[in-house]
Amino acid sequence: MKIxxxxxxxxxxxxxxxxxxxxxxxxxxGANGSGKSTLLKALSSIIKIDDGSTIDMPFKNNDIYxxxxxxxSFDLSxxxxxxxGIPTNYSVGQKIYCKYRIDTMLKDIDLFHLKKANxxxxxxxxxxxxxxxxSLVINHPLILLDExxxxxxxxxxxxxEELIKKYKEEFNGTxxxxxxxxKQAQRLADTVLFLDNGEIxxxxxxxxxxxSPQSNELKDFLQKI
Amino acid sequence: MWASFWQSxxxxxxxxxxxxPLMNEVVATTMIMALTSSIISFIIGAPLGLLLATxxxxxxxxxxxxxxxxxxxxxxxIGILVYLLFRGIGPFxxxxxxxxxxxxxxxxxxxxxxxxxxxxxTSAESSGQALLETRKGIRLGSTRTFLLMANExxxxxxxxxxxxxxxxTAEVGAVQIVGGNILHKTMVMTTYIALNYNTGNLEFAVAxxxxxxxxxxxxxxxxxxxxxxxxxxxKK
Numbered sequence: 001m002k003i004x005x006x007x008x009x010x011x012x013x014x015x016x017x018x019x020x021x022x023x024x025x026x027x028x029x030g031a032n033g034s035g036k037s038t039l040l041k042a043l044s045s046i047i048k049i050d051d052g053s054t055i056d057m058p059f060k061n062n063d064i065y066x067x068x069x070x071x072x073s074f075d076l077s078x079x080x081x082x083x084x085g086i087p088t089n090y091s092v093g094q095k096i097y098c099k100y101r102i103d104t105m106l107k108d109i110d111l112f113h114l115k116k117a118n119x120x121x122x123x124x125x126x127x128x129x130x131x132x133x134x135s136l137v138i139n140h141p142l143i144l145l146d147e148x149x150x151x152x153x154x155x156x157x158x159x160x161e162e163l164i165k166k167y168k169e170e171f172n173g174t175x176x177x178x179x180x181x182x183k184q185a186q187r188l189a190d191t192v193l194f195l196d197n198g199e200i201x202x203x204x205x206x207x208x209x210x211x212s213p214q215s216n217e218l219k220d221f222l223q224k225i
Numbered sequence: 226m227w228a229s230f231w232q233s234x235x236x237x238x239x240x241x242x243x244x245x246p247l248m249n250e251v252v253a254t255t256m257i258m259a260l261t262s263s264i265i266s267f268i269i270g271a272p273l274g275l276l277l278a279t280x281x282x283x284x285x286x287x288x289x290x291x292x293x294x295x296x297x298x299x300x301x302x303i304g305i306l307v308y309l310l311f312r313g314i315g316p317f318x319x320x321x322x323x324x325x326x327x328x329x330x331x332x333x334x335x336x337x338x339x340x341x342x343x344x345x346x347t348s349a350e351s352s353g354q355a356l357l358e359t360r361k362g363i364r365l366g367s368t369r370t371f372l373l374m375a376n377e378x379x380x381x382x383x384x385x386x387x388x389x390x391x392x393x394t395a396e397v398g399a400v401q402i403v404g405g406n407i408l409h410k411t412m413v414m415t416t417y418i419a420l421n422y423n424t425g426n427l428e429f430a431v432a433x434x435x436x437x438x439x440x441x442x443x444x445x446x447x448x449x450x451x452x453x454x455x456x457x458x459x460k461k
Binding site: 041066067 | 352355362373377
């Protein structure tokens with residue numbers, strides 16, 4: 001998929017020109033304000049890109065799932081919050097399978113005991129866990145995760161990463177996640193994209209990033225984290 | 226000085242205690258008018274308020290400004306407008322609604338609906354914008370989004386209805402003009418209070434005032450209890 005996108009944000013300009021392969025996990029790393037969230041929102045059509053730019057993807061809008069950094073918790077139980085992500089036109093069989101997947105994932109991420117709790121009473125990390133399960137319960141050809149573990153502790157983060165890996169194994173979709181952690185990128189991503197001031201400065205696998213960063217901006221970023 | 230005040234209040238309670246057929250009739254007419262107009266206003270206004278809070282579209286700001294302007298319209302102005310429309314020689318004159326309860330209900334709907342729209346829109350705006358990214362990310366359909374928004378703002382909706390009902394019960398200017406305060410027909414509590422005050426029958430006016438406050442208080446208590454029960458359920 002080819003992305004040529006321009007978008008003004010926070011007095012900066014996101015200027016992207018990249019080609020990505022399907023069925024891979026990509027990690028977007030970069031400092032605050034580097035344009036990670038803006039890029040994900042542009043890809044998911046939540047925000048409009050500027051005139052003249054194009055995003056050429058083999059997915060329909062409905063095939064793309066976006067999990068915001070601060071997902072909204074509806075005034076419903078955790079289970080019903082997750083169920084919202086299941087299309088209403090699913091068959092009974094599909095719905096039963098989804099229910100099984102929800103239960104399994106809730107257990108895997110240590111949230112099963114809160115299945116019936118009201119989601120508005122959850123902590124920030126628990127809300128992210130719930131939103132991640134909602135993202136991964138059905139097959140989306142492209143999933144965009146905006147710092148999905150930013151409010152989780154290390155154990156929960158590792159559990160969440162396992163969930164993402166399992167999902168990838170099962171459905172082989174394309175996942176793009178924004179993260180501040182090069183270690184998370186290393187654990188999860190096939191390819192890492194380093195964003196700085198709205199531009200992609202380097203593309204490589206995480207180990208190459210760590211071993212031999214090319215640009216001064218990346219060296220600077222890696223030193224600070 | 227206080228003695229006359231307590232005396233009037235005491236007599237008012239005595240009137241309420243003894244009961245009065247005319248008073249019962251006036252209360253019944255008021256309830257029919259207030260319940261009908263507040264329910265219709267809520268049915269029209271609440272979805273409009275939720276839509277304005279949930280979706281961003283061209284012309285939204287203009288609609289919000291119009292709704293807020295209409296919120297501040299004086300009741301007598303609405304009364305005169307409805308009178309001009311429904312009087313014998315008016316465009317809707319043939320319907321023969323002027324000086325009837327339905328005309329009063331129409332005036333109340335025009336008066337209360339913008340208030341419901343404004344109240345619901347203002348209170349639901351924050352959750353509407355907060356869930357914007359999540360609902361777009363999940364690809365929620367319009368109907369599901371709307372139902373979820375209604376659920377998210379259920380207490381604000383209850384509060385908006387309570388206010389609409391209280392406004393309908395307490396309004397006097399518009400209903401006086403289009404209803405005419407006709408005995409056994411369009412006399413409601415507020416117009417009856419004004420009439421009794423003008424004729425020096427203060428105890429009757431005070432008695433009806435107490436009933437108006439009691440009804441509004443009762444409704445708000447029910448609303449308050451619903452909110453408390455809801456928040457307790459959530460904590461469990």
